[in-house]
Structures are given as structure tokens and as C-alpha cells.
Amino acid sequence: MISTQANRSKFINSCKTFMAKYGLDGIDIDMEYPAAMERNGPATDTVALTAFFKEAKAAMSGKTVSVAAPAGYWFLKGFEIDKVVTHVDYINMMSYDFHGAWDLKVEDEDGTAKPHTSSLDIMDAISLYTRAKVDLSKVNLGMAWYGRKCTGESSILSQTEIWDEIKANGIKPTFDSKTNTYWYNRGNDFVTYDDTDSWKHKTELAGKYCFGGTFVWSLDLGKKHESVPRCS
Numbered sequence: 001m002i003s004t005q006a007n008r009s010k011f012i013n014s015c016k017t018f019m020a021k022y023g024l025d026g027i028d029i030d031m032e033y034p035a036a037m038e039r040n041g042p043a044t045d046t047v048a049l050t051a052f053f054k055e056a057k058a059a060m061s062g063k064t065v066s067v068a069a070p071a072g073y074w075f076l077k078g079f080e081i082d083k084v085v086t087h088v089d090y091i092n093m094m095s096y097d098f099h100g101a102w103d104l105k106v107e108d109e110d111g112t113a114k115p116h117t118s119s120l121d122i123m124d125a126i127s128l129y130t131r132a133k134v135d136l137s138k139v140n141l142g143m144a145w146y147g148r149k150c151t152g153e154s155s156i157l158s159q160t161e162i163w164d165e166i167k168a169n170g171i172k173p174t175f176d177s178k179t180n181t182y183w184y185n186r187g188n189d190f191v192t193y194d195d196t197d198s199w200k201h202k203t204e205l206a207g208k209y210c211f212g213g214t215f216v217w218s219l220d221l222g223k224k225h226e227s228v229p230r231c232s
Contacts, residue, residue: 002031002048005055012052012059019063026064028092029053033070035078050080053087064089071095071125071142082132089138092215093129095122095202096144099192101151115181115192116148119201126209140213141206146221147193158221162193 001007015027029052034045057065067084069091070076085091098121099114122141129139147157157165165186166173173184173195180201183192194202206214 002052003042003044005051008048008052008055009059012056015056016060016063019060024063026060026066026089027056028066028068029056030068032068033075033078036075041078046078046080050083050087053084057087066090066092068092068094071122071128072098073128076128081129081134085134085138090212091134091139093125093139093142094217095125095142096217097148099150100148113150113190113192115176115179115183117144117181117192117194117198117202118179119181119198119205120179122202122205136210137212139211140215141202141211143199143202143214143216144194145216145218147191150190150192151188156221157191157193159193162191165191 001011018024019027031045031049033039033041034049035041035043053065053067065088067088069079069081069084071093081091096117098118099116126136129136145159147159147162149155149157165171166184169186171184171186173182175182175197180198181192182195182198183190185191203214
């Protein structure tokens, strides 16, 4: 879809038609992931995606154009994030799913179950973006309104499912102050998730490092979250 200018133009025009029809404010593009060898993404995706955002922003006057972008080096290297940021209104940094059952297939991982929304990993992501000279005021920090169950396979649990499971089974979750996440074990399951305290910490982190705001994935999985404080 982004490999040629003609293809990009066709898609951009279809977006404009769709937005006009439904009175939408803009579009958010989530391409997972350009130039990713695991998904047979050609290396040419990287520059083509930058060209797409440049052309989309120019063609969509008065509309918001944003991008969902990874928070880890492995997939972020497929983006010219320092260039993309100049052609979008903001970046939604997907600062979740850092870990999961897939870690068992990663050579450098030790196989230990880890929280998928660790604030330590978020700090590494902040470093990646600042080293790329991305203005964090144009970046929104992602909040996960779901947990991950890690056994042989990784699965998603909504906040309601987590709270119901905790209540029904008398589980006492553990708050990990190093990663600012919650976790519990039930049988062979390891469940990692966020709750009020850890969301509050991440919101304050977004304020401390002058992010433009926060966003959640996703509304149907969680509860209302507080807005990010202003940077001082």
C-alpha cells in the first residue's frame, strides 16, 4: 500500500472520503511493523512510510494525522521516527506488551516471566526517543487497560476479568515497586497488569518527561483514567 506514490495517493484519497462521510477529525496509522523481517516487511517500508506521512499531512489540511509507534528498539528501527514526527500531529507510543510468552523464543531472554508494562522498559523507550531527538511533547505515553496471562501462550485479560478472578479466588496481588506493575500467580498462570497505583505512576512519569499526554489501549478493556499533568 505504501510502496509507490500512486498507491499512497489512492489510500490517502480514500481516507479523505471516509473522514468526510463520517465527520471524523483525522486518522491514526498503526503499521506493525515496517521493515520487520518477522513479518516479511521489505526494507523499503522505512522510507516509504515517511513519504506516506509527508504526503498524508499535506493532503489532509485541517485533519489530525497520527501514528502508533513501538516503544522498543527492535521494531522502532524500522521507522525514521525523527522524520516521521515532523509530518504528524502526534505519536502514540505503544508502551505495553514489552514482554509476554513470546520471550521464550527470544534468544537474549532468560525465560523468566516479566511484566508487560514495566516502567523500567518505559524509561528505555524514553531514551530511544530522546536519542532520536523526538520532541516528547508530540508523543503520547500508552497505558494498558488489560493484563497478560503468560503460560505456554500469552493471552489478554480485561481489567474486569482480572478483578473478578482476584475477588472470586481470594488472590492477593503483588505490587512490584521496581517496575510499577502488579502481578499474581494462579495455578500455572502468571498474570501481569496495571491498576490505579501503577497507572498513576505512569501518568506522573509522562508529566515528568513532558509527554504531550497519555492514551489507552483500549476503552473496552478497562476503566476511566486520569489525564496527564502539565509539564512544569
